[in-house]
Amino acid sequence: MLRDSRLCPQSGMQDYNYVWANCFEITLELSCCKYPPTSQLQQEWENNRDSLLTFIEKVHIGVKGFVRDAVTGAGLENATIVVAGIAHNITAGKFGDYHRLLVPGTYNVTAVLVFFHSYTPVTRENIEVKEGAATEVDFSLQPTVMPPVLNVTQFTATPAPVSTITPTPVQAEAPSPTSLHQPVQPVDFRHHHFPDMEIFLRRYANEYPNITRLYSVGKSVELRELYVMEISDNPGVHEAGEPEFKYIGNMHGNEVVGRELLLNLIEYLCKNFGTDPEVTDLVRSTRIHIMPSMNPDGYEKSQEGDRGGTVGRNNSNNYDLNRNFPDQFFHVADPPQPETLAVMAWLQMYPFVLSANLHGGSLVVNYPFDDDEQGIAIYSKSPDDAVFQQLALSYSKENAKMYQGSPCKDMYPTEYFPHGITNGAQWYNVPGGMQDWNYLHTNCFEVTIELGCVKYPKAEELPKYWEQNRRSLLQFMKQVHHGVWGFVLDAMDGRGILNATISVADINHPVTTYKDGDYWRLLVQGMYKITASARGYDPVTKTVEVGSKGGVQVNFTLSRTDIKVEEGKVPVLNTPDTSDPNEKEFETLIKDLSAENGLERLMLSSSGDVSPYRYRPYKDLSEFLRGLYLNYPHITNLTRKETVVNSLFYLLFWFTGNYSRYSGTREPETKAIIENLILKQDFSLSVALDGGSLLVTYPYDKPAQTVENKETLKHLASLYANNHPLMHLGQPGCPNKSGASMSALVLTACIIWCVCSIKSNRHKDGFHRLRQHHDDYEDEIRMMSTGSKKSLLSHEFQDETDTEEETLYSSKH
Numbered sequence: 114m115l116r117d118s119r120l121c122p123q124s125g126m127q128d129y130n131y132v133w134a135n136c137f138e139i140t141l142e143l144s145c146c147k148y149p150p151t152s153q154l155q156q157e158w159e160n161n162r163d164s165l166l167t168f169i170e171k172v173h174i175g176v177k178g179f180v181r182d183a184v185t186g187a188g189l190e191n192a193t194i195v196v197a198g199i200a201h202n203i204t205a206g207k208f209g210d211y212h213r214l215l216v217p218g219t220y221n222v223t224a225v226l227v228f229f230h231s232y233t234p235v236t237r238e239n240i241e242v243k244e245g246a247a248t249e250v251d252f253s254l255q256p257t258v259m260p261p262v263l264n265v266t267q268f269t270a271t272p273a274p275v276s277t278i279t280p281t282p283v284q285a286e287a288p289s290p291t292s293l294h295q296p297v298q299p300v301d302f303r304h305h306h307f308p309d310m311e312i313f314l315r316r317y318a319n320e321y322p323n324i325t326r327l328y329s330v331g332k333s334v335e336l337r338e339l340y341v342m343e344i345s346d347n348p349g350v351h352e353a354g355e356p357e358f359k360y361i362g363n364m365h366g367n368e369v370v371g372r373e374l375l376l377n378l379i380e381y382l383c384k385n386f387g388t389d390p391e392v393t394d395l396v397r398s399t400r401i402h403i404m405p406s407m408n409p410d411g412y413e414k415s416q417e418g419d420r421g422g423t424v425g426r427n428n429s430n431n432y433d434l435n436r437n438f439p440d441q442f443f444h445v446a447d448p449p450q451p452e453t454l455a456v457m458a459w460l461q462m463y464p465f466v467l468s469a470n471l472h473g474g475s476l477v478v479n480y481p482f483d484d485d486e487q488g489i490a491i492y493s494k495s496p497d498d499a500v501f502q503q504l505a506l507s508y509s510k511e512n513a514k515m516y517q518g519s520p521c522k523d524m525y526p527t528e529y530f531p532h533g534i535t536n537g538a539q540w541y542n543v544p545g546g547m548q549d550w551n552y553l554h555t556n557c558f559e560v561t562i563e564l565g566c567v568k569y570p571k572a573e574e575l576p577k578y579w580e581q582n583r584r585s586l587l588q589f590m591k592q593v594h595h596g597v598w599g600f601v602l603d604a605m606d607g608r609g610i611l612n613a614t615i616s617v618a619d620i621n622h623p624v625t626t627y628k629d630g631d632y633w634r635l636l637v638q639g640m641y642k643i644t645a646s647a648r649g650y651d652p653v654t655k656t657v658e659v660g661s662k663g664g665v666q667v668n669f670t671l672s673r674t675d676i677k678v679e680e681g682k683v684p685v686l687n688t689p690d691t692s693d694p695n696e697k698e699f700e701t702l703i704k705d706l707s708a709e710n711g712l713e714r715l716m717l718s719s720s721g722d723v724s725p726y727r728y729r730p731y732k733d734l735s736e737f738l739r740g741l742y743l744n745y746p747h748i749t750n751l752t753r754k755e756t757v758v759n760s761l762f763y764l765l766f767w768f769t770g771n772y773s774r775y776s777g778t779r780e781p782e783t784k785a786i787i788e789n790l791i792l793k794q795d796f797s798l799s800v801a802l803d804g805g806s807l808l809v810t811y812p813y814d815k816p817a818q819t820v821e822n823k824e825t826l827k828h829l830a831s832l833y834a835n836n837h838p839l840m841h842l843g844q845p846g847c848p849n850k851s852g853a854s855m856s857a858l859v860l861t862a863c864i865i866w867c868v869c870s871i872k873s874n875r876h877k878d879g880f881h882r883l884r885q886h887h888d889d890y891e892d893e894i895r896m897m898s899t900g901s902k903k904s905l906l907s908h909e910f911q912d913e914t915d916t917e918e919e920t921l922y923s924s925k926h
Contacts, residue, residue: 126801129787131812135203137214138799139830142806145847151728164836165800171829172798175215176240176248180205180224182232183253189226192254197221214798215242216828224252231256296389299377301744302575304369304417307337307409308733309740313376314340314405316744321383324348324396330404331455334429337409339455344382344401351400353609353629354600356466356593359402359557360586361456364434364470364547366411367425370564370578371471375405377579378586391587399593402463407452408434419569421474421524428452435470435543438550442486445545456547457554464627465557467504467593467635470547475563476512476520477530478505483537483546483561493538495552496622499637500596502534505560507592509533511585521566537561556624558635596636597657599668601626601645610671613647633664645669798829806847809834 188209362371415425609630
């Protein structure tokens with residue numbers, strides 16, 4: 114810890130807070146390195162997390178209460194709170210409320226309001242301040258001249274609206290008289306820019322950890338994460354026999370309805386799991402993966418209100434991602450894009466059975482094939498044409514407008530899709546499309562769903578899209594359970610056979626088994642001859658009847674070609690005991706690695722988690738703060754001042770000196786901070802995050818001054834330093850001691866996120882410590898201190914020890 118004057122003699126923000134406001138501020142020097150590598154940011158957070166939370170809690174120390182008119186009970190704004198022996202006073206807020214920070218001890222406190230000598234001062238003696246929560250001390254001041262009786266002011270603040278950034282709720286459907294249960298509908302209807310979407314996803318991952326897992330499959334051209342939210346009763350685990358489903362949205366960046374619908378779907382599934390039977394059954398029986406945005410870069414370039422444009426459609430390299438997949442008929446000349454490669458690797462890693470790719474610009478479900486070998490608009494039939502038609506109809510039937518078949522009469526008057534579905538190539542040729550690649554190169558059946566005629570509708574229209582599509586989204590997911598499913602097992606040891614082939618007679622489209630020998634084969638109602646085969650095994654064929662509802666379980670037991678075993682029985686062989694779990698685990702590893710893409714699967718499975726620690730450009734930071742407010746409106750507020758043209762987090766401010774008014778021209782950022790934040794807000798405690806050293810400083814910045822409240826300021830600084838694994842040692846070992854720190858920016862974002870995302874009932878002060886083991890770390894922190902409003906009384910109430918310079922402060926108001 115240091116008095117800040119030992120570092121720098123100029124006047125800084127902490128002194129301005131202390132002298133001109135009610136706020137005590139200290140400055141944190143966060144790191145020796147001003148702009149450390151991204152890889153060190155998580156360690157910065159680990160080192161400072163507990164100190165930041167502990168410091169925030171200290172806003173509750175000292176004494177607090179209200180100063181009221183003894184006759185009317187109204188709060189007395191600007192009443193002065195004087196602590197005997199400390200020449201530093203604060204003033205009451207709008208409702209007569211005050212909070213005076215003090216270290217433990219016994220104090221005499223006076224409340225006075227000098228307003229034409231109309232109130233008699235009141236002193237409360239021997240007030241005991243203890244460690245922990247503030248001692249409550251209220252004052253009732255008797256007016257010396259009786260004013261007319263006024264209406265009593267209620268002590269409930271009504272926050273004024275700060276901006277037009279407001280979450281838009283939607284009214285849930287009125288419960289029907291025959292319904293026993295009405296599911297909870299989403300309330301978060303707005304357009305989510307990437308930081309907002311990221312906060313939304315992390316929020317639901319944090320609030321519903323038992324059924325969610327947030328991971329990333331890669332990065333976009335501009336290094337935005339390609340997030341996926343997994344929703345399952347056992348997240349992170351493939352349960353043998355449970356099918357896997359996926360939704361992908363926003364492949365074209367300016368087609369945004371799918372992105373928002375998938376966020377609505379995440380909210381709907383999370384909030385209704387355990388209470389709504391339909392949702393609960395779906396989550397327990399299906400492993401669901403939802404990628405809201407495959408093209409986050411394009412989205413950031415697109416514009417609200419776009420009806421049929423192309424701005425933002427392509428990725429940042431200006432390639433159409435839905436023309437970028439390998440094609441069965443034509444060579445795709447465009448280079449593979451990062452988003453395309455990431456999705457292809459993702460699809461080969463998980464055993465997806467069914468998928469939908471959500472687009473915009475029309476209102477129809479489009480199914481394979483998307484092109485044909487002649488490159489003309491003609492019906493291009495896949496081997497599973499009947500299955501795809503059934504899948505497409507399962508969606509369109511639940512969307513009344515889509516099912517009518519003439520969706521965009523004002524834009525495309527001649528366009529007609531019977532029952533709201535179409536073969537892709539018959540509509541128009543799309544070489545290099547994603548849905549065909551799914552079908553031809555994985556076990557996954559995918560359709561493309563056009564969700565509306567307008568690509569980027571106004572935010573107020575989003576609730577309408579949810580109402581039109583919510584039943585369709587749920588009904589389509591249920592189709593993953595249709596057809597046949599089961600296991601292909603080795604007759605010798607009963608283990609599942611990986612990559613065994615499941616073939617259906619007269620349908621030229623086999624599927625393969627996953628690592629437990631489990632498989633899923635979508636089929637329409639009918640009788641089928643199904644064969645299971647694997648290299649080194651004799652094939653087995655069964656006749657199976659598939660009904661119209663649900664799936665049929667069909668298991669196969671295959672015998673090795675050189676050993677004949679009755680199906681379902683395991684032969685007794687004189688082989689060594691391999692029951693050791695380590696040996697079995699090793700055998701499983703070898704089996705997984707030997708499979709197709711085995712090494713790639715293993716690498717991807719260990720790299721899915723996403724680190725939130727990174728540097729954010731100003732636009733990203735602004736959207737991050739906006740997203741926090743929109744995701745947590747009940748505990749946050751967002752003030753936006755257009756006069757501030759640069760990020761305030763990057764700047765080093767120079768404020769009014771302690772002795773005289775500043776005569777020069779202030780920078781717009783400094784002016785905005787002073788006028789719109791420090792002087793207009795009633796803060797009690799503050800911290801400024803800086804870099805270039807590893808210590809905490811407190812007022813004053815000028816070496817000639819005596820510090821009142823030194824013990825309180827020193828106490829606050831000590832609390833931070835003592836909770837930091839390195840700062841309390843007092844040996845930062847930094848080569849230089851000046852400049853602003855980029856790590857401060859990241860820590861600010863982290864602490865805001867931490868506070869927002871944690872339930873208030875987890876800790877007495879509303880902060881639950883995410884306790885983790887501290888690792889050794891050689892980095893940086895600086896702490897800055899600002900103070901409380903210096904509103905000294907006239908000399909009759911001044912302490913005898915007041916100096917001439919302190920008396921000067923009283924004239925500044």
